[in-house]
Structure formats: C-alpha cells, structure tokens
Amino acid sequence: MPDYNEFITRICGILQPFVKPGQALTADSELVSELGLTSLQVMMMIEQIEDDFDISVPLNILPDIRTIRDLARQLERLLP
Amino acid sequence: MSLFDKFQPIIDVRAELQSLGIMPFGAVTEKILSATEGIVNGHRVILAGTNNYLGLTFDPECIAAAKTAIEEQGTGTTGSRMANGTFAEHVLLEQELAAFFNRRHAIVFTTGYAATSGMCATLAGPGDTIVLDADSHASIYDGVRLSGADIVRFRHNDVADLEKRLRRLGERLSNTLIIVEGIYSMLGDRSPLREIAELKRRYGGMLLVDEAHSMGMLGEHGRGLAEHAGVEDDVDFIAGTFSKSLGAIGGFCVSNHPELDAVRFATRSYIFTASPSPSVIASTRTALRLLQERPQLREQLWRNARHLYDGLEALGFRISPQVSPVVAVTVEDRGQSIQWWNRLLESGVYVNLVMPPASPGDYSLLRCSVSAAHTSGQIERILAAFAALRGSATPG
Structure with missing residues (x-):
C-alpha cells in the first residue's frame, strides 16, 4: 500500500489539470473553497483517483473531505 | 453567517x-x-x-374515470396507505400493474419521487452497497443517501466501469443493489441494460431499473427497456411513475420477490404521506389500460x-x-x-x-x-x- 506521502503526491498529480496553472498544492489546500473545484470537477477528480488507485470511493465519505490531506487519509482507510 | x-x-x-x-x-x-x-x-x-x-x-376516457371517482369517492383519501388511505382501487391498480409487468407484487406510491427515493432508501441499508449510474435522477440520489449504504457510482452508461466496481466489491456483492434507468431524463439516452444484466448474472447482486421515462415507450407491450432488451428476468425491481406516459401523478415498484410486501411496510415515503387521490388512481388505471389497448x-x-x-x-x-x-x-x-x-x-x-x-x-x-x-x-x-x-x- 502507498504511504501517506505517496498518496499526497499522487493526489496532487491528479488534481493538477483541475486547478489554475501555477496554483500551489499542499496537503492543506482546500478543494472547493481554495482551489475552486466545482461539484462536477470533484466527481471527475474522484473518478481519476478511483482509476489510479483501482478502488471505489463511496460517495458517503465526500462530506468529510475538505483538504488534500483529508482525501489522503480516506484513501489510506479504503485501501487494504 | x-x-x-x-x-x-x-x-x-x-x-x-x-x-x-x-x-x-x-x-x-x-x-x-x-x-x-x-x-x-x-x-x-x-x-x-x-x-x-x-x-x-x-383523453376523454381518463377524464371521465377521474370525474366519476371524485363524485363517488371524494377529492382525497386524507390518510396513509398504512391507515385509512388504502381504497379498493389502490389495491386494484397494484394488481393491474403487477399483471401488466408480469410480476407477482406491486406497490403504489403517491409520487414517482416517493417511489424511487423510497425504494432506494429502503432496499439497501448500513453495511450494504449501492452501485448507481452517475447520471441517475435526483430521487435516486436522495434515496440512496438516506439508505445508509455505501454509495458507489459508475460513469454514465459505462459497462466496463461498472464491471470494475463490481469486481472490487468481492464478497460484498451478495448485498449489493445496482441501480440504472431505462431512458435517462435529460439526454434521452438508454441504459445498456442487456450488458448490465449480463454483469449482474456474472457477479451477483440485485438490479433495480427506473423505467419512469421508458414505460409506455419501449418494449413490444410498452413495459419499458427491460422488455425491449429481453432481460426482464434479470431485473429484480422495476420502479416507475404515473406522471409521464400515464398522464397523472404517482409512482410504483413491481417485483417477483415476495419480500416486496415487507419492504412496503418499511418504506417511509409510502407510510408517512397520504395515498393518491381517487381521481388520480382512476385516471391512471384507465391510462394503463389504454397504453395496452392502443x-x-x-x-x-x-x-x-x-x-x-x-x-x-x-x-x-x-x-x-x-x-x-x-x-x-x-x-x-x-x-x-x-x-x-x-x-x-x-x-x-x-x-x-x-x-x-x-x-x-x-x-x-x-x-x-x-x-x-x-x-x-x-x-x-x-x-x-x-x-x-x-x-x-x-x-x-
């Protein structure tokens, strides 16, 4: 299983096409309020993550995800 | 704030x-x-x-039936199906829907929204999984959120994406509900139901199809996409509405599973609302007959x-x-x-x-x-x- 830092790196890579060029991404970056992702973009990003990690991300956990760190922590839980 | x-x-x-x-x-x-x-x-x-x-x-026949029902039974039932709101005609409509769809059991709801959201909220629960098409109607999304089940969505009409998600579920497939629609309401495109039914046969789980926009339109007898695709036996639950091809308001679910009658008494959108008005039931019954006759x-x-x-x-x-x-x-x-x-x-x-x-x-x-x-x-x-x-x- 990837470690926490690898999760962060891979999530940032997946996020890159969804944010403005040059936008800095850190573990504390907030997906909606800071990076400006729309609900549709959040879903598209999740689909990319699902393909990349070969997992299914239940919609139920989305309300608990505000930052890249939150997302990484949830992926840690989901991956066996 | x-x-x-x-x-x-x-x-x-x-x-x-x-x-x-x-x-x-x-x-x-x-x-x-x-x-x-x-x-x-x-x-x-x-x-x-x-x-x-x-x-x-x-349609004159639908209007006449509704008028007669109002005159003979009044403007509303003023009660839940669980209490005073089940009239003989509600039961007859359920029997007629079951017969039309060649299913043993049927439930009539007050709206289509109540039917799909209620069935989605009740069939699966905590510990179960729902796998649904990404373009599903809001009533489906609202229902699955209420269910407490894990909600997994697959890319719209993407059979390969659905298969990936079913494969990942492993042992959880036995308590998984797959939800798709017959015709999708926004773009009018159809679900690849034959392929989805094949996946369901291979992997397991149960399949619910919302035929709201396909009942009366598809299939030799108008039973919807499941009939058109020749996979009715693979579809566990068909949900639908009276507010489209039947020209009134209301909803339904039909199934061969005998447990549907237990589901009825666990479905909050069925219990905690007044039943459809007599005139609505009367015009719907007539429209259902006309759908078959014409x-x-x-x-x-x-x-x-x-x-x-x-x-x-x-x-x-x-x-x-x-x-x-x-x-x-x-x-x-x-x-x-x-x-x-x-x-x-x-x-x-x-x-x-x-x-x-x-x-x-x-x-x-x-x-x-x-x-x-x-x-x-x-x-x-x-x-x-x-x-x-x-x-x-x-x-x-």
Missing part, C-alpha cells in the same frame, strides 16, 4: 434572470389548452417540454421522436446520442441557452431549460420532448423556431 448564505448562488441567478426579464424556472402555464398547447408566461405555445409522452392528459400511440410517439430528432440534427444542433422522445440540444454557453429559451418561448415553443448542476455536465440543455399527441405540423413549427435561432448565433 446566516442560514440563508448558502442560497446566495440561487439568489444571484434569479436576480440575473429577472434583470433580463426571463423566467425559465417556474414558468407559469396560465392556461392549458390541450395535451400539446398552452399559454405560458403570456405566450401561446406548443408544449415541447413536458413528459406527456402518450398525450393522455386530455399500441398506435407508441408508434406515433416514435414517428414524432424521429421527426424532431432528424430535423434538429439537420439544422446542425448538437443533440442527444440516440433517437428518443427526449431530444436535448446542448448549448455550451449559459447566457446563450437562456436567450434561446426565451426566443423559443416568444416564437411559440416551450421547452425545458436545464442548467448546471441539473444538467449532466458543465453545459446547458434545451430539453425537448415529444408526445404522441403532437401533429406533424406542430413538430415542423418547433423545428422552424429552432431554425430561427441560427439566424443570429452559432449553434452550441
């Missing part, structure tokens, strides 16, 4: 539309003239944005669908991927979609304006729908109104 802060985006959009003098959401039908014509926001229009697919809303309505509907689809395609609009009674014109620019909607209204055509997030992508839709009751001349007038839009702008 205020409770109302979250509504600011809605307030902003409404203010923008008001400043333009255009009110597409909550347009008022001041007078309904027939199944296909009315006066909307002051304009006499052809109604090309309803779900009156078979045009039965003004296959020519379905044939006329598809002729009209083909006429509108081919016409819009010839005009160069970007339209739905499949010929369907729902033909959606994609417009990339939101402002242009609003202007076009208004120009169509002014030229005598009412269609639905669908903007994100209600549309499936980040574009807007001018959603047209045809009825068996539309004449060829009316379809030509709809096409002429669309053709006029191209005079001042490039189609989306």
